[in-house]
Amino acid sequence: MKPAFRNLSPEAPCVEILWDGAPLQLPNGANLAGALLAAGIGTFRKTPVSGAPRAPYCMMGSCYDCLVTIAGVTRQACQVTVSAGLVVAPAGGSDA
């Protein structure tokens, strides 16, 4: 799918992270949720209740729809900064 977002300053140096097992180049130091959206990631997780897809809604740490796991710990992607080697995956289950 064509990314729904455009980066206004695409010249920032990128680092490699893993998203759901696949390598992804994201701007170093960027907001993780924003960077994933700009990279065309449309769904961040499925809900534990019905399996419905979710993606960032508030970007301010209030809705918890951007939940991902980073090295196994559930985090809000909108409150995390991109750095090289992050191992990020959609949050699953209700252990958030």
Next chain:
Amino acid sequence: MRDLLILGAGPAGMAAATEAARLGLSATLLDEAEGPGGQIYRAITTGGASRAPLLGADYMHGATLAKDLMASPVEQIFTATVWDIAKSAEGVTLTYSRNGQAAQITGKTLLLVTGAIERPVPIPGWTLPGVMTAGAGQILLKASGILPERAVLAGSGPLLYLLAVQMARAGMPPLALVETQSTRDILRAAPLLLPGLRGWRTLLKGLGLLAELRRHGVRRITAATDLAVLGTDHATALRFRAQGRVQEIACATVMLHQGVVPNTQATRALRLDHQWLPRQRAFAPVCDASGATSAPGIYVAGDGSGIAGAKAAADAGRLAALTIAASLGHLTEAARRAQSRAPAARLSAERALRAFLDTAYPVPEAVLRPADGTTVCRCEEITAGQIRNWGRKGAMGPNQLKAFGRPGMGPCQGRSCALTLTELLAETHGSSPAEIGLGRIRPPLKPVTLGELASLHEGDTPL
């Protein structure tokens, strides 16, 4: 022990901290963001300033507040998420996580300036990926420099105009602005305009935004009803009724907005007294003109104590700092009164405009009390119909809903549904939101990991 702890580094927190330092108080400012700014001036000391031409002069006003703060001796702790607040005989202890570790910090007094959150906009399809708040759109622009392609902005309120203008300036105007307020609402608000004129500068800015939108040729539809986002795995269109017919606009992103409401997580966790603000249709902590709450030594200011905007937030922060300084003996009562006069006058001028704005941009009934099929609790996926049903079965207030399900008890702790639960129960029982109240909040205010808990050294051990 520090004289003052300040939670939140938005305009209210920045101004309060600077003023407190000027008055000789030892103050520590904490925020979970990476730097000062809060919601309106987010990323003001980092990437945001490079986008000044898009964001506008109002945004750059935050740079002045941040510069004054940086030049002050205030201790500042960023990327610190505060998840517990405890009162003791000597003062207040905040517990927070930072870089995967937890720590505590203590102070004689506490100023809570945690700002606002977007009002929930429960319409069909609002949980789909591709649906965000207008505030989220702003944060993406300020902090990340990214903007949505093919976006529709929908709802009501001045923040929609600001975002639309910022997008247009970046060369990516929204496909349309679908607004829910009608000419009738503006007419109803007209009598409030005259008393509101003391806030004319803010009003003029709003009119300027509308003129700029027209110049950019952004399509505006008003008096829209029956808004719904369409799509199965992602938003694909916004549907609504306007000019007597159902219309659809195909899009990739929908940005919703129905104003902002005070963020009461911290004040509720502390069990401070709260009141229902009927015009803003929200709760706020009870406080006096200086921000003193029902708990001695605990103060509130800014949008967290009632929505009045950024200018008002900074002046309310200054007033609170003056009162706290006087309470700790750093300032005579006469000096406090003299120095409070100017910020108090500016504050009341800004507040005067709110009555007009709240009336001109009312929250639609269908957003306050959605139809039965609409999801209201995003975390636990509970519909308005289930809440009404549980209300009829005897749940008189939000806390009693727990006998039936888990609304408001998911990870967001009701941030996205608490007001809707209260409105629905008030409707079901034919009472008012004031009588129904809000659900209880238990610490931690934000989820804490086991690793963070294990690292916690109690006492005064800032990280």
